[in-house]
Amino acid sequence: MDVNINFFYFMLENLTSKIGNILGKIAGKTRLTEYDIKNLLRDFRKTLLDSDVSWTVIKHLLEKIREKLEKIEIVNKASPNDIFIKIVVDEFLDIFKNSRLDNCDKLFKDNIGLSTILFIGLQGVGKTTSLVKLANFIKYKCSKSVLVVSCDVYRPAALEQLLILSNKVNINCFSDYTITDSPLIIVEKAIKYSRLNNYDFLIIDSAGRSHIDNSMMQEIIDISAVSKPDYSFLVVDSMVGQDGIRSADIFCSNIKVSGFFLTKMDGDSKGGVLLSLSFLMKKPIYFIGVGENIEDISYFYPDRIVSRILGFGDLSSLMEEINNNIGFDKNSSINKNSIINFGLDEFKTQLKYIIELGGIEKLLDKIPGGYSVDKSLVNKFDNKFFSKMIAIINSMTIKEKKFPSLINGSRKRRISLGSGVDISDISKMLKYYEKMKKSFLKVGDEKSFLDKMKKKIL
Numbered sequence: 001m002d003v004n005i006n007f008f009y010f011m012l013e014n015l016t017s018k019i020g021n022i023l024g025k026i027a028g029k030t031r032l033t034e035y036d037i038k039n040l041l042r043d044f045r046k047t048l049l050d051s052d053v054s055w056t057v058i059k060h061l062l063e064k065i066r067e068k069l070e071k072i073e074i075v076n077k078a079s080p081n082d083i084f085i086k087i088v089v090d091e092f093l094d095i096f097k098n099s100r101l102d103n104c105d106k107l108f109k110d111n112i113g114l115s116t117i118l119f120i121g122l123q124g125v126g127k128t129t130s131l132v133k134l135a136n137f138i139k140y141k142c143s144k145s146v147l148v149v150s151c152d153v154y155r156p157a158a159l160e161q162l163l164i165l166s167n168k169v170n171i172n173c174f175s176d177y178t179i180t181d182s183p184l185i186i187v188e189k190a191i192k193y194s195r196l197n198n199y200d201f202l203i204i205d206s207a208g209r210s211h212i213d214n215s216m217m218q219e220i221i222d223i224s225a226v227s228k229p230d231y232s233f234l235v236v237d238s239m240v241g242q243d244g245i246r247s248a249d250i251f252c253s254n255i256k257v258s259g260f261f262l263t264k265m266d267g268d269s270k271g272g273v274l275l276s277l278s279f280l281m282k283k284p285i286y287f288i289g290v291g292e293n294i295e296d297i298s299y300f301y302p303d304r305i306v307s308r309i310l311g312f313g314d315l316s317s318l319m320e321e322i323n324n325n326i327g328f329d330k331n332s333s334i335n336k337n338s339i340i341n342f343g344l345d346e347f348k349t350q351l352k353y354i355i356e357l358g359g360i361e362k363l364l365d366k367i368p369g370g371y372s373v374d375k376s377l378v379n380k381f382d383n384k385f386f387s388k389m390i391a392i393i394n395s396m397t398i399k400e401k402k403f404p405s406l407i408n409g410s411r412k413r414r415i416s417l418g419s420g421v422d423i424s425d426i427s428k429m430l431k432y433y434e435k436m437k438k439s440f441l442k443v444g445d446e447k448s449f450l451d452k453m454k455k456k457i458l
């Protein structure tokens with residue numbers, strides 16, 4: 001198990017995080033001059049802009065951070081780096097203070113009678129998928145009965161999509177209405193049906209439009225008036241940047257939105273939209289969507305998003321995923337013996353982990369600075385590449401796997417025949433293995449900035 005930690009250190013070793021670059025400029029200083037602060041904030045502004053944080057939020061943050069930096073006397077062992085990070089993280093977490101809803105399943109577990117939840121949002125943001133994700137969450141995690149209904153009368157495919165998705169996870173979908181029924185009639189019928197059948201939750205999918213217009217808004221206001229939702233979740237696509245903020249503003253000024261469901265957080269989203277939404281709308285983020293599957297729903301953990309925005313990656317989620325998928329203990333320490341005994345069988349296990357965790361691209365997405373890694377480099381290390389290396393190792397004898405230095409030309413020819421790969425690939429694989437082992441040993445000794453940051457985050 002210890003080897004796993006070293007493996008991730010190996011991944012971190014050659015990467016630089018955005019914040020790491022900024023802090024590099026003040027490393028070793030005992031105090032910050034006015035000039036340092038000016039430069040620090042200028043670089044930091046760029047980091048925030050790159051992370052899709054809106055200008056109003058940036059201005060607020062820079063002001064607060066400047067104030068604190070100017071006031072702070074650097075005492076004892078605290079370095080300007082540590083102080084700067086602490087101030088920034090505190091400010092970010094302050095913006096997310098409404099969103100610390102770790103126990104929001106309690107909200108659903110504690111309901112009495114019928115509760116209604118309304119899903120609203122623009123077309124294609126992931127409304128229907130998120131609605132079924134939440135229905136599934138409430139049914140299976142909170143042990144409550146759930147009915148879903150679509151009142152999108154404009155697109156027959158909308159009902160069909162909801163039916164298909166909800167059937168997949170055995171969630172009941174209300175469809176006892178005619179095509180001439182208006183959205184309000186459908187909602188009234190669904191509420192009546194839910195009450196008669198003692199459902200705990202009714203989740204309503206409203207029609208999405210490509211842009212907000214008056215008739216759409218009026219329809220949602222009317223649905224909201226009829227269904228009197230206990231929660232109205234505005235679904236926002238985290239990839240859309242500032243457009244998401246503008247539409248959220250219009251929704252929030254017209255109807256009572258309880259909070260947000262941010263989708264597609266598994267994509268290239270840099271997290272800034274969440275910060276902007278939280279600051280500008282002053283409403284909590286309840287859930288995030290982290291994939292296309294129904295199980296891909298997560299509570300919103302502010303600290304994880306903060307580390308993503310700052311370019312530290314999403315190490316906590318990554319470690320949790322590893323834990324869930326392969327029983328990895330994040331508290332285990334680096335053990336030199338396990339690195340020294342790191343043979344090709346252990347190497348194969350690491351390769352399998354990468355495949356199980358969704359490939360190198362998914363991993364990079366969550367480690368510090370990972371998103372900034374050259375994509376063409378990432379493409380070279382796709383799952384095909386890892387599977388090829390596994391096939392090579394599978395064609396080796398036990399002795400060869402333990403003592404790879406035994407693998408000479410004739411052994412390579414035999415392995416090449418057995419695994420169906422070129423001899424050059426075997427040499428490449430052995431080189432890669434040696435490099436990884438060396439890095440493990442080296443990183444095991446180092447206390448680099450990223451090592452320290454990793455500990456702070458985990």
Ligand SMILES: Nc1nc2c(ncn2[C@@H]2O[C@H](COP(=O)(O)OP(=O)(O)OP(=O)(O)O)[C@@H](O)[C@H]2O)c(=O)[nH]1
Nearest residue numbers: 123124125126127128129208263264289290291292
């Ligand atoms: N990667 C990823 N894809 C998602 C996520 N949530 C939804 N999607 C995808 O986004 C696309 C649109 O999702 P829908 O649920 O149809 O979106 P919608 O808002 O209901 O769309 P309309 O019904 O047209 O208004 C689908 O391909 C979903 O699989 C997510 O968290 N991650």
